[in-house]
Amino acid sequence: MKKIKKIAIIxxxxxxxxxxxxxxxxxxxxxxxxxxxxxxxSYYRVLSKFNNKINAQFSLDTKNILSNNIDLVYISTxxxxxVEIAEELINFGYKKDIxxxxxxxxxxxxxxxxxxTIKNKKWEGRILIGFYRRNNLIFRKINNxxxxxxxxxxxxxxxxxxxxxxxxxxxxxxxxxxxxxxxxESVKSKFYWNQTPGRRGAKIIDPFCxxxxxxxxxxxxxxxxxxxxxxxxxxxxxxxxxxxxxxxxEKAEISFFDDGSTLKIEGSKEKSFINFLNSIENNDPDLAxxxxxxxxxxxxxxxxxxxxxxxxxxxxxxxxxxxxLDVA
Numbered sequence: 001m002k003k004i005k006k007i008a009i010i011x012x013x014x015x016x017x018x019x020x021x022x023x024x025x026x027x028x029x030x031x032x033x034x035x036x037x038x039x040x041x042s043y044y045r046v047l048s049k050f051n052n053k054i055n056a057q058f059s060l061d062t063k064n065i066l067s068n069n070i071d072l073v074y075i076s077t078x079x080x081x082x083v084e085i086a087e088e089l090i091n092f093g094y095k096k097d098i099x100x101x102x103x104x105x106x107x108x109x110x111x112x113x114x115x116x117t118i119k120n121k122k123w124e125g126r127i128l129i130g131f132y133r134r135n136n137l138i139f140r141k142i143n144n145x146x147x148x149x150x151x152x153x154x155x156x157x158x159x160x161x162x163x164x165x166x167x168x169x170x171x172x173x174x175x176x177x178x179x180x181x182x183x184x185e186s187v188k189s190k191f192y193w194n195q196t197p198g199r200r201g202a203k204i205i206d207p208f209c210x211x212x213x214x215x216x217x218x219x220x221x222x223x224x225x226x227x228x229x230x231x232x233x234x235x236x237x238x239x240x241x242x243x244x245x246x247x248x249x250e251k252a253e254i255s256f257f258d259d260g261s262t263l264k265i266e267g268s269k270e271k272s273f274i275n276f277l278n279s280i281e282n283n284d285p286d287l288a289x290x291x292x293x294x295x296x297x298x299x300x301x302x303x304x305x306x307x308x309x310x311x312x313x314x315x316x317x318x319x320x321x322x323x324x325l326d327v328a
Contacts, residue, residue, distance in 0.1 A: 003281055008034035008070045010062065010085060011077035012042035015101055017049055019074065019273055024050065026274045032056045034068050062088055072280070074099045076130075079166070083110040090123050097280060101130040102170045104293030108301045109319050111294050118290070129293035131174040134286060135275035137267025138252045142236070142243060143179060143286070151254070153239035154180055157221045160228035160235075161247075164206040165191075166300055169223055172234075173213070173296045174288060179236070182217040184295075188312045189303035192225060211303055 007023070007030055009016050023030055035043055035056045043058040057068070062085065065073060075085050075098060083105045086098055104127075105111040118127070133139055145151045157179070159172045177184075191207035211223035228235075234245040245252045254263040279287055298317045306313040 002283075004030050004071045004277060006031045006033040006068065006070050007072045007074060008036065008065050008068065009056075010036040010073065010075045011101075012037040012046055013076060016074070016076045017046065019076070020046065020050065020054065022271070022273050023277075024053070026271060027277060030277070033070060034059060034064060036060070036062055036064070063092055065089065065094055066092055070094075070096065072097050072099065072277075074101075076101045079103050079106040083107075083114045086114055086127060087117055090117060090121060090125075095124045097126045097128055099128045099130055100293065102174075102293070102296070103166050103300065104129055104290065104297055106166070108294070108297050108317065111290075111297050112319065115290055115294065126287075127290040127293070128280060129174075129288040129290065129296075130276075131171060131178075131288040131292065131296075132272040132276045133171050133175055133249075134178055134288060135279055136249060136269050136272045137275070138245060138249060138265055138269075139175060139179075140275075141265050141267070142252065145254075146179060151236075151238045151241055151243070154219050154236065155239065156219065156235075156237040158235045158237075159221075159223045160226060160233060162192075162208045162225050162227075163223065165189075165209040165211070165223075165303060166206045169209060169211070170296045170300065172223060173211075173221075173299050174292060176213065176221040177292065177295055178286070178288075180215055180217070180219050180221075182215040182219060184299065184315045185214045185216045186312050186314050187214075187299055187302040187306055188212045189306045191303075191307045207307075209303060209307075211299075213299065 009032065012035060020032060023032060032054060033056055035046060035058050037043060038060060040058065046054055073089060073094065075082055077085060082100050086100060089098060157176050163169050190210045192209065193205060193207050208225050209223060210225045213221040231246055232244045233247045233249065236243040240258060241254055241256045243252060243254050249269045250267060252265040302313040302315065302317050
């Protein structure tokens with residue numbers, strides 16, 4: 001186990017404030033050493049939020065990460081700057097782990113450029129994507145039951161909630177990819193442009209979406225733009241069972257078809273980010289790395305193309321001049 005001793009945080013918005021709260025509550029052994037933003041007012045907001053108990057330095061310059069012996073960098077800026085900041089760190093000579101908030105980028109082309117940079121420079125660190133729901137104990141337990149063969153042959157996943165495709169929908173696309181572990185065959189989508197830009201300062205509207213993913217192993221994933229009458233956020237259908245997860249994401253129930261038995265699962269959603277940090281230290285094989293981020297971004301890109309054309313988009317997604325790759 002390689003312990004995280006010092007962390008630097010780039011971008012001091014809503015997500016960063018929440019992660020700082022979690023670290024100060026549950027991982028006081030991790031030093032929040034350096035806070036970086038392009039506005040010093042954001043730093044003062046952090047100090048005010050935590051009653052001047054955060055002793056981190058502030059900087060406008062990411063180069064200061066090198067002189068502070070940082071073990072982990074957390075990037076939580078707008079999606080269109082994620083790749084550039086990661087490339088800066090790599091080019092400066094930073095060689096340790098970097099967390100990038102989801103989505104990895106708003107451009108598949110830029111995301112693949114980052115992957116190429118990592119390979120060409122033979123970079124020693126890791127890009128970790130902020131898909132923390134993999135570390136929610138509910139989904140960990142479901143994944144373990146799949147591995148153990150107690151949940152047999154996944155058939156379908158249904159998510160019920162109006163949700164922004166890129167910002168939060170990316171979490172559920174990743175959960176589907178992670179639990180299913182099959183290549184994607186096609187994507188069909190319909191967008192609802194009924195919200196305004198600017199929830200996180202972005203200039204691009206991130207649409208609500210009905211999304212259908214067909215995998216090559218015939219598993220289907222549906223992201224539905226409506227609430228479920230039964231109070232379920234997520235339903236997973238297996239050959240031998242049905243799993244339901246409620247809207248709190250802290251309770252699930254498994255109903256087995258053969259004997260009519262049920263298994264209830266409970267777990268705290270709040271500590272998902274902390275569990276994620278623990279997984280980094282333990283070099284967990286289920287960590288979401290850059291490939292997972294690109295896989296999700298391909299779905300988001302395909303969804304934009306499908307919505308525009310009104311047709312099913314067949315995979316793979318190819319980078320070409322006639323496809324607009326910049327998505328929210």
